[in-house]
Amino acid sequence: MTQAPPRRTVRATDTGPIVLSGLRAAWEPLAKQALVTALIVGAAAASTLLPMWLTVTDATAMWTGAGLAVVLLGLTALMARSTRLARVEILVPLLDFVAIGLLRFGTGESRSVFLAIIILPVIWIAAGHGRWRVAVPLIGTVVTLLLPLLLAPGRVFPASEGVRLVIVVVTFGAAAAVVNELSRRSLLQLTAAQRSRRVAEAEVSQAAIVQRSLQPVDGNGLPSAIRVAGTCVPARSVGGDFYDWYPTPDGGMGFTLGDVMGKGVGAGMIAAAVRAVIRSSLGEPDPALAFRSTSAGLSTGSVDMVSAQFTTCFHGRISLDGSLRWVDAGHGLTLVRRAAGGSEFLRSAHLPLGVGSGWTSVETDLQPGDSVISVSDGVLDLFGGDLASLDRWQAFVDAREDVDRLVSDVTALAERGDRADDVTVVAVTWGGASKA
Structure with a gap:
């Protein structure tokens, strides 16, 4: 009589999808910042090349904002390779508010057509976990709109700008609240799905053990x-x-x-x-x-x-x-x-x-x-x-x-x-x- 050759054990779980998910999570900030940087640098370049259509009131501030966006892009690239740096990811969208404020200040302030770019860091921050991520984008929006007071001290802040500030903060605040709530619900659904998957994998693993024991x-x-x-x-x-x-x-x-x-x-x-x-x-x-x-x-x-x-x-x-x-x-x-x-x-x-x-x-x-x-x-x-x-x-x-x-x-x-x-x-x- 001879002994049967050993049977191959097939595991119920596979680490491949987990590794790929981790890689995607590491490179997501870089993809987000790449979009923000492209829009800010593109806006500065378009304003310089098309003076008849776009206004440039302070080229230094405008290109400083574009340069800051490029620096932040490089920082996110380093974050994708360093776990320690990735812990301060939120600093990138926060500084994007400053970069957008500089761009706005250099392209006509209230007359600038590039304020809408601010929605990107708003969504970036609000999409994370925690209700505090609704308040932080609002603070960043206020910084973007009030930056001219820091760059040009003594300038009179017109009433229309105050109305604009209120409307923009309320609008972007509502957007941040909606994004945050959707993110929270998605996280709950994902957690429930992962829990169900773990239970199913455990049951399949047990079934495989029982089946092998019957051979x-x-x-x-x-x-x-x-x-x-x-x-x-x-x-x-x-x-x-x-x-x-x-x-x-x-x-x-x-x-x-x-x-x-x-x-x-x-x-x-x-x-x-x-x-x-x-x-x-x-x-x-x-x-x-x-x-x-x-x-x-x-x-x-x-x-x-x-x-x-x-x-x-x-x-x-x-x-x-x-x-x-x-x-x-x-x-x-x-x-x-x-x-x-x-x-x-x-x-x-x-x-x-x-x-x-x-x-x-x-x-x-x-x-x-x-x-x-x-x-x-x-x-x-x-x-x-x-x-x-x-x-x-x-x-x-x-x-x-x-x-x-x-x-x-x-x-x-x-x-x-x-x-x-x-x-x-x-x-x-x-x-x-x-x-x-």
Whole structure:
């Protein structure tokens, strides 16, 4: 008896999306500041190049604002690479208010057409978490509008400018409040979605553990004349394929390979149910009775449990004298490799579980050293997935006399890249009648 090769553990979680999300969060401030900088520098350049349409009242202040925006752009680039600097991200939009105020002062103050740029740092700050992010943009807006009083002391502040200040602060304040509330609700929804995802991942992970625990690990307990190996490499954490082997009361062994249509937890639940009912029939000498019991056990009345997800399955019993009694429910992917050379597929016209009924078993004699190899259709995908893949698979089997090597090589092929379907194989070699 040989031990089955180790099965690949598929984790329910994937760190890839988390890493990508972190990278996006790190570079978002740079993208925001790039837009603000482009608008401020573009406004200064347009005012310089189009004096007939745009006013320049203080070129020094105007270009100082543009230069400050460029400096802030460089600072955000450093923040994207430094966690320590990223902690003071809010300073960038706050200083943008100053840059916009300088631009406004240099392009006509109240007559400037560039005040609308101020909405960008307002949204930037308000979109964060916390109600204080509504008040901060208002302070920045006031700074932008009152900056001329600092740059030109003694200047009379007209009443119209006061009205403008009130209207702008109220308008942008309302915008900040709306953005902040939407951000808060989005954060709550995201938190709830993440919590649900963690619960679902934990459940899938537990289901994968349970499914793996139901698969036999080695041939302990089987007759010494029988060698067995098997593996299942699921396409997801939980697969729809299953395999099983166990000793039978007559001193022989039984083995099963099934493939439930579909993948994921639903298919895994049906696979576990089918496996359990078939194994419970180990005392019946006719393996076809196991399929009849399974079909009856999964029937729910008006709608069968497996009617939407039928199961193809192969089930065989090997007695001590080398007699193989088998039944195939629409599977058709089991072959006998002869020790003398060559192999042949075990063909059956029966339909899958959940579709057909009235299965009957067939008897095939094994010679010492003959092997029975059954696989799921995911194995054929490793050999092209076309009609010729059956021939390539058969040649692959014929070239490997040892079942351990066969299963190990199939596992290596399956783990070489992504799989669209579960890959499962079980191989049994009968070595001859055991001695009493």
